[in-house]
Amino acid sequence: MRLKPFEDRVLIEPEEVAESKSKAGIILADTAKEKPRRGKVVEVGTDEELAEKIKIGDTIVYAKFTGDEIEFEGKKCLIISRSDILAVIR
Amino acid sequence: MRLKPFEDRVLIEPEEVAESKSKAGIILADTAKEKPRRGKVVEVGTDEELAEKIKIGDTIVYAKFTGDEIEFEGKKCLIISRSDILAVIR
Amino acid sequence: MRLKPFEDRVLIEPEEVAESKSKAGIILADTAKEKPRRGKVVEVGTDEELAEKIKIGDTIVYAKFTGDEIEFEGKKCLIISRSDILAVIR
Amino acid sequence: MRLKPFEDRVLIEPEEVAESKSKAGIILADTAKEKPRRGKVVEVGTDEELAEKIKIGDTIVYAKFTGDEIEFEGKKCLIISRSDILAVIR
Amino acid sequence: MRLKPFEDRVLIEPEEVAESKSKAGIILADTAKEKPRRGKVVEVGTDEELAEKIKIGDTIVYAKFTGDEIEFEGKKCLIISRSDILAVIR
Amino acid sequence: MRLKPFEDRVLIEPEEVAESKSKAGIILADTAKEKPRRGKVVEVGTDEELAEKIKIGDTIVYAKFTGDEIEFEGKKCLIISRSDILAVIR
Amino acid sequence: MRLKPFEDRVLIEPEEVAESKSKAGIILADTAKEKPRRGKVVEVGTDEELAEKIKIGDTIVYAKFTGDEIEFEGKKCLIISRSDILAVIR
Numbered sequence: 001m002r003l004k005p006f007e008d009r010v011l012i013e014p015e016e017v018a019e020s021k022s023k024a025g026i027i028l029a030d031t032a033k034e035k036p037r038r039g040k041v042v043e044v045g046t047d048e049e050l051a052e053k054i055k056i057g058d059t060i061v062y063a064k065f066t067g068d069e070i071e072f073e074g075k076k077c078l079i080i081s082r083s084d085i086l087a088v089i090r
Numbered sequence: 091m092r093l094k095p096f097e098d099r100v101l102i103e104p105e106e107v108a109e110s111k112s113k114a115g116i117i118l119a120d121t122a123k124e125k126p127r128r129g130k131v132v133e134v135g136t137d138e139e140l141a142e143k144i145k146i147g148d149t150i151v152y153a154k155f156t157g158d159e160i161e162f163e164g165k166k167c168l169i170i171s172r173s174d175i176l177a178v179i180r
Numbered sequence: 181m182r183l184k185p186f187e188d189r190v191l192i193e194p195e196e197v198a199e200s201k202s203k204a205g206i207i208l209a210d211t212a213k214e215k216p217r218r219g220k221v222v223e224v225g226t227d228e229e230l231a232e233k234i235k236i237g238d239t240i241v242y243a244k245f246t247g248d249e250i251e252f253e254g255k256k257c258l259i260i261s262r263s264d265i266l267a268v269i270r
Numbered sequence: 271m272r273l274k275p276f277e278d279r280v281l282i283e284p285e286e287v288a289e290s291k292s293k294a295g296i297i298l299a300d301t302a303k304e305k306p307r308r309g310k311v312v313e314v315g316t317d318e319e320l321a322e323k324i325k326i327g328d329t330i331v332y333a334k335f336t337g338d339e340i341e342f343e344g345k346k347c348l349i350i351s352r353s354d355i356l357a358v359i360r
Numbered sequence: 361m362r363l364k365p366f367e368d369r370v371l372i373e374p375e376e377v378a379e380s381k382s383k384a385g386i387i388l389a390d391t392a393k394e395k396p397r398r399g400k401v402v403e404v405g406t407d408e409e410l411a412e413k414i415k416i417g418d419t420i421v422y423a424k425f426t427g428d429e430i431e432f433e434g435k436k437c438l439i440i441s442r443s444d445i446l447a448v449i450r
Numbered sequence: 451m452r453l454k455p456f457e458d459r460v461l462i463e464p465e466e467v468a469e470s471k472s473k474a475g476i477i478l479a480d481t482a483k484e485k486p487r488r489g490k491v492v493e494v495g496t497d498e499e500l501a502e503k504i505k506i507g508d509t510i511v512y513a514k515f516t517g518d519e520i521e522f523e524g525k526k527c528l529i530i531s532r533s534d535i536l537a538v539i540r
Numbered sequence: 541m542r543l544k545p546f547e548d549r550v551l552i553e554p555e556e557v558a559e560s561k562s563k564a565g566i567i568l569a570d571t572a573k574e575k576p577r578r579g580k581v582v583e584v585g586t587d588e589e590l591a592e593k594i595k596i597g598d599t600i601v602y603a604k605f606t607g608d609e610i611e612f613e614g615k616k617c618l619i620i621s622r623s624d625i626l627a628v629i630r
Contacts, residue, residue, distance in 0.1 A: 001179060003179045006143075063608055068151075079151070085547075086545065086549060093268075094267060094268050095266065095267045099266060101267065183357050184357060186358055187355075259331070273449045275446065338424065338446055340421060364537060364539075406503065451630065452630060453628075518604065
């Protein structure tokens with residue numbers, strides 16, 4: 001069974017945020033830190049043009065407040081639209 | 091009698107949410123859990139391009155807050171627009 | 181005298197809602213029930229493409245909060261735009 | 271002197287609302303009744319495509335809250351855009 | 361020195377509103393009367409298509425709340441966009 | 451070093467507002483007077499079509515609340531988009 | 541490892557703001573000064589048309605409230621969309 005993003009979307013696994021501690025040693029909750037907004041591409045959509053530009057394994061940077069959360073094979077993933085991809089890190 | 095979604099829409103039957111209990115054993119009401127936003131395609135619209143991409147029986151993932159509820163043959167179904175289809179699971 | 185919807189609109193007669201009673205036997209007012217949002221097509225607009233897809237006598241499902249109410253030949257009808265037609269039942 | 275609607279607009283004279291009385295015999299003010307939103311086409315705009323579809327003398331039905339009021343030759347008229355014409359009655 | 365409206369705009373001189381008195385003989389201030397929204401075209405923009413449709417000297421009717429006020433050669437004028445021209449009076 | 455507006459924008463130097471006094475002889479602050487919204491074109495953007503229509507040295511009239519303030523060579527300038535240019539004075 | 545802006549975006553390093561003191565000698569916090577909105581282009585996106593117009597090393601002026609902050613190789617950078625580039629300084 002395979003999840004294929006539809007048209008010009010990609011499926012990414014967001015980068016793990018290293019546990020961070022505030023100066024007082026308190027582990028910060030997710031809501032108190034800015035999330036990295038980087039992720040590894042797990043699957044590319046059916047759009048051929050996009051498939052030439054983004055490859056599985058690429059790390060992408062995506063815009064704030066974008067992406068639809070989805071749980072797939074036990075992992076928290078995000079579906080990101082092409083227009084919300086800001087940069088590719090290779 | 092047959093219901094055919096119009097143009098680039100699909101008719102889906104949302105995935106059953108397994109009954110879940112909170113730690114205290116209380117069955118959570120629908121409003122207290124996040125719905126899965128997955129469903130099985132029951133019928134594909136009249137748009138030919140869409141009909142090549144989505145097939146009856148496919149499971150699709152759709153965007154939050156989308157879909158028009160409709161009761162058909164005693165089942166609660168949703169009509170989803172092409173632009174709200176995020177991914178296809180086969 | 182004939183009313184012809186303009187361009188890509190259809191004229192429909194909304195489906196009668198069977199009188200329903202609450203458990204206590206009180207007839208529910210229209211505002212307390214969800215309306216069916218189905219209707220029978222009485223007339224199709226002047227748009228040729230639409231006229232091939234929707235026929236007089238078809239039952240259509242239309243989106244919430246859409247349609248312009250109009251009284252025609254003593255009946256309460258609705259004018260629905262093509263983009264608000266969700267499905268056709270034949 | 272002639273007023274010609276510009277491009278895809280029509281000039282209409284709204285249908286007279288027959289004086290109506292409430293049960294208590296009080297003549298209702300305009301603001302208390304729903305206006306008919308029908309009118310007779312007095313002049314068609316310069317757009318050739320529109321001029322083939324709408325003729326002087328046609329009665330049109332137009333969308334709520336649309337139309338620019340204009341006084342012409344002592345009559346209260348409305349200028350209606352093509353996109354706000356819902357139906358034609360002939 | 362000449363002011364030429366840019367692209368699809370026209371420069372108009374709004375029609376003088378004849379001084380009006382209320383029944384009690386009080387001259388109404390501008391804010392208390394509806395302005396006529398008619399004006400004489402003083403200059404037509406650089407857009408060739410528009411220049412064929414609107415001529416210097418035409419009286420146009422324009423939409424409410426539109427137009428940029430500009431003082432030119434001591435007169436209060438308005439720059440009106442093509443999309444806000446409702447009708448032409450010749 | 452040269453500042454070139456990007457694509458269909460122009461760089462202008464807003465017209466000096468002659469110092470004005472109220473009847474009581476008090477010099478009015480900038481916020482209390484309407485600014486003229488005229489300026490002299492200092493540089494035209496890279497868009498070739500625009501470069502044919504607007505020349506360095508032209509005075510343009512621009513729409514209210516538009517333009518990005520920028521300090522260049524000690525002068526307060528504005529970058530104005532093509533769509534906000536209302537008229538050209540030559 | 542290289543960060544490449546996606547499609548019609550550029551990666552810039554915002555210009556350093558020289559430390560400024562108010563008359564009373566107090567160093568102003570970032571929020572109290574207007575930021576320069578100029579930056580040096582570090583990388584140009586994959587869009588070929590843009591790559592011909594903007595070069596690495598160019599200084600660009602960008603619109604207020606635009607740009608996505610991103611930390612890259614220890615520097616605070618911004619990803620700016622083509623439509624938010626106001627001018628190029630060479």
